[in-house]
Amino acid sequence: MDLNLTADELQFRDELRSWLACNVPTDWNEWREKPIEESFPYLRAWQRKLQEGRWAAVSWPKEYAGRSATLMQQALFWEEMARVEAPPMANSLGLGLIGPTIIAYGTEAQKQRYIPKILSAEEIWCQGFSEPNAGSDLAGLQTQAVLHGEHYLVNGQKVWTSYGWVGDWCELVVRTDAAAAKHKGLTVLLVDMKSPGVEVRPLRQMTGESEFNELFFRDVRVPAENVLGKVNDGWNVAMSTLMYERGSYGARLHLIFKRYITRLIELARNIQHNGRPAAQDPIIRQKLAQCSAEIEIMRFNQMRAFSRLTATGVPGPEGSIQKIFWSELNQRLQQIAQEILGPYGQLLAGDSRAMDNGMWSYAYLRTRGNTIEAGTSEVQRNIIGHFVLGLPRSY
Ligand SMILES: Cc1cc2nc3c(=O)[nH]c(=O)nc-3n(C[C@H](O)[C@H](O)[C@H](O)COP(=O)(O)OP(=O)(O)OC[C@H]3O[C@@H](n4cnc5c(N)ncnc54)[C@H](O)[C@@H]3O)c2cc1C
Numbered sequence: 489m490d491l492n493l494t495a496d497e498l499q500f501r502d503e504l505r506s507w508l509a510c511n512v513p514t515d516w517n518e519w520r521e522k523p524i525e526e527s528f529p530y531l532r533a534w535q536r537k538l539q540e541g542r543w544a545a546v547s548w549p550k551e552y553a554g555r556s557a558t559l560m561q562q563a564l565f566w567e568e569m570a571r572v573e574a575p576p577m578a579n580s581l582g583l584g585l586i587g588p589t590i591i592a593y594g595t596e597a598q599k600q601r602y603i604p605k606i607l608s609a610e611e612i613w614c615q616g617f618s619e620p621n622a623g624s625d626l627a628g629l630q631t632q633a634v635l636h637g638e639h640y641l642v643n644g645q646k647v648w649t650s651y652g653w654v655g656d657w658c659e660l661v662v663r664t665d666a667a668a669a670k671h672k673g674l675t676v677l678l679v680d681m682k683s684p685g686v687e688v689r690p691l692r693q694m695t696g697e698s699e700f701n702e703l704f705f706r707d708v709r710v711p712a713e714n715v716l717g718k719v720n721d722g723w724n725v726a727m728s729t730l731m732y733e734r735g736s737y738g739a740r741l742h743l744i745f746k747r748y749i750t751r752l753i754e755l756a757r758n759i760q761h762n763g764r765p766a767a768q769d770p771i772i773r774q775k776l777a778q779c780s781a782e783i784e785i786m787r788f789n790q791m792r793a794f795s796r797l798t799a800t801g802v803p804g805p806e807g808s809i810q811k812i813f814w815s816e817l818n819q820r821l822q823q824i825a826q827e828i829l830g831p832y833g834q835l836l837a838g839d840s841r842a843m844d845n846g847m848w849s850y851a852y853l854r855t856r857g858n859t860i861e862a863g864t865s866e867v868q869r870n871i872i873g874h875f876v877l878g879l880p881r882s883y
Contacts (some may be wrong), residue, residue, distance in 0.1 A: 491791060493560075503565045507541050508572050515573045521837040524697060526730045528654060531578035538577065543793070546606050547585050550605050561796035570743030580653055582606035582613035585732045586659045590678075593725050602657070602678070616646040616679070616703055617726060623648075624867045627670045627723065631705060631798040633662035633677060635712065639672055640664075640677060642685075642708040650861075652688050655681045655867070658713030660705075662724050664719055668736075668795065672721035678714040685709075695853045731807060732808050737754040741814050742787045748821055748851075749780050755843065757829050767827050775824045778865035782817050794818060805875045808868040815858035822852040 493501065513534060519527045538544040539553070546565045548554025557565065579584060587606045590598055605611040608723040622629040633645025649658070651766060658679045665673030681688070685708040690698035717725040753776055766772050790803035825834040825848045837846030859865045873879040 496652055497564060498559055501568060502567060504568050508574065511541065512572045512574050516573065516724065524699065528578060530869050531575055535577040539607045544577065546588060549593065553607055557736050563685065563790065563794060566740030569746040570740060574645060578609045579606055580688060581615050585615065585729045586613045588732050589725060589729045590716065592728055611656040612651055612654050613657050613659065614649050614651040615648045616649055616658045616660040618648045619645060620647050622858045624864060629661060633664050636670060636788055638712050639709040640712060642705045642710055644701040644705050648700045649703050650700045652703055653690060653698060657681060661722050668720065671723045673720055675719050676716040676722040676725040677710050678716055679710050684707050695850055745783045745821060747781055752776060752825055752828060759828055769859065772828060777823060781823055786813055786817060805872055808871045811862060812865050812868045818855045818858050822855045822877050826852055
């Protein structure tokens with residue numbers, strides 16, 4: 489594949505660069521380590537600004553205020569955002585996963601109703617898929633929706649729902665036909681989180697944050713017009729959301745990881761291990777070099793996946809390959825950081841002795857979830873084993 493940028497790609501990158509130079513907030517470092525509950529209004533405001541410049545959802549079609557960006561342009565977008573250390577956007581699930589699913593499966597009325605407020609971060613979305621007994625085996629979910637006239641009555645429980653605490657709307661997968669085979673009786677509903685009968689409870693993570701929640705639904709009335717796609721075709725709609733989740737995230741990580749490794753190399757030169765700089769320890773050197781090489785491999789894998797997708801138009805198992813690669817690489821990277829920093833690596837934000845304001849302890853703890861969220865490594869390997877290698881299904 490040709491890795492040189494075309495004239496269109498260069499123009500896209502330069503326009504974005506100039507816009508970011510004038511608009512990216514300069515005080516993000518003051519907010520970065522604050523609890524998400526405090527920084528959320530800041531992230532909403534940043535997303536609104538991006539939307540005003542038509543940069544909030546570059547991959548979306550132009551008619552929905554996107555830029556119909558090619559995959560290479562999307563990669564450039566995330567590279568540029570990471571290069572200037574731009575804050576993340578508030579409505580990341582709405583923009584990255586749920587908005588594209590509504591564009592693909594929604595009625596015109598649904599698109600008109602939901603899309604503008606996803607873009608402006610006026611309405612934040614969460615993804616109600618996992619349940620206490622249905623994570624990897626999503627098709628085993630039990631939350632039930634029964635049609636009563638013009639409404640569904642929803643009862644059940646979801647868990648690990650990121651952004652549940654701030655969610656205005658939820659893409660909820662429910663069982664609408666208990667008699668059908670388990671993949672066949674599912675439907676996706678768009679649920680107003682302010683509806684009577686919805687209860688949101690925080691779950692505290694080991695980072696100290698409550699990024700995700702438990703959701704309880706007790707006789708929640710959802711208008712029948714809020715079905716996304718077809719009744720009992722929810723499996724396909726939900727898989728489409730997961731495909732966006734697994735495919736898109738890797739693209740934005742390359743420069744973030746690059747920043748980590750550059751900083752770690754700098755730290756290794758200055759931190760003493762047994763009376764000499766850690767950078768002179770042969771094992772640390774090997775690990776840093778290996779990680780550096782893997783960060784480049786991640787970028788080339790991403791380019792290859794984009795190139796194939798552009799050529800065939802059909803998303804393949806590349807999303808699973810990327811998902812395993814970036815999540816496990818991030819864990820190795822944070823492990824090396826702890827080996828270099830020693831006990832200082834465990835100090836939290838706010839401790840004056842903590843390196844980089846406690847970023848390394850937070851990152852170490854948060855990365856443990858990387859190999860679980862958006863499908864565990866084992867499940868991704870099953871997908872690759874079956875769809876790439878042609879091995880028999882494992883389940
Ligand atoms: C940070 C974070 C954010 C999340 N956000 C959301 C969210 O917003 N919305 C949402 O719906 N969910 C969310 N999740 C949930 C996530 O999707 C599930 O945790 C994940 O799908 C795994 O399901 P589970 O936890 O039920 O584990 P299980 O499915 O019970 O798996 C337990 C173990 O068994 C292994 N296993 C299971 N099946 C197989 C198999 N067939 N072959 C081999 N091994 C297998 C798994 O790999 C795992 O090690 C989030 C999770 C995390 C960590």
